[in-house]
Amino acid sequence: MKDTPDMTERSDADDARRVHLNNTLLRVARGEQEAFAHFYTLTASRVFAVIVRILHNRDEAEDMLQEVYTNAWRRADSYDPARGSAMTWLITLARNRAIDHMRRHREEPLDEQKAAEIEDESPTPADAAEWSEERRRLERCLAALDPQQVGVVREAFFTGATYGELAERLRVPLGTMKSWIRRSLMQLRTCLER
Numbered sequence: 001m002k003d004t005p006d007m008t009e010r011s012d013a014d015d016a017r018r019v020h021l022n023n024t025l026l027r028v029a030r031g032e033q034e035a036f037a038h039f040y041t042l043t044a045s046r047v048f049a050v051i052v053r054i055l056h057n058r059d060e061a062e063d064m065l066q067e068v069y070t071n072a073w074r075r076a077d078s079y080d081p082a083r084g085s086a087m088t089w090l091i092t093l094a095r096n097r098a099i100d101h102m103r104r105h106r107e108e109p110l111d112e113q114k115a116a117e118i119e120d121e122s123p124t125p126a127d128a129a130e131w132s133e134e135r136r137r138l139e140r141c142l143a144a145l146d147p148q149q150v151g152v153v154r155e156a157f158f159t160g161a162t163y164g165e166l167a168e169r170l171r172v173p174l175g176t177m178k179s180w181i182r183r184s185l186m187q188l189r190t191c192l193e194r
Helices: 005-029 033-055 058-078 086-106 112-117 125-143 147-158 163-170 174-193
Strands: none
Touching: 005 033, 005 058, 005 086, 033 058, 033 086, 058 086, 086 163, 125 147, 125 174, 147 163, 147 174, 163 174
16 A cells, blocks of 8 residues: 555654654753643643543543653653653553552452442353353454554554554554554454354
8 A cells, every 4th residue: 555645744744743742852851841831732632631541530630640740740851762752651651650540549448248249240161161262263363364453453452552652653654553453353353253
């Protein structure tokens, strides 16, 4: 599939934005407050969306967003552009902070009465056998896909990576990434329906 002029222009614009953001974070690492304000303006909406998706609570996400940027200001000097983009670095900070928050708040001690009221959701032997067979079918169908597409599908569904993050990581246009995943899912559905 050849890149069209629109795709090339979009890719060039994406590259320019990535370089600008990386350079802005490097300026933040030198303690430039104006650069930090600009960095926040460029990235806050996307980081907020990631946090909301993890926490499922807008109020907590707003508080978490402040924590993430405070942490980013303090740790900006640890950013290494050779290891990834500024956005990837920032999203990683946000995800880690949100996941840590969930872990801390999820573990509430149960009293014995509440514990006794919780239904046993362990699979029965029949459920386990059925699940095991479905898993084998899914693995066979995944093996029929192109290896790169298998990796993309696994990452999208098991790590929650967005189309944009995957496209950036693999350095392909966003439309290409969406097509890969859409085609892969259609192939999987066809295979699983057999």
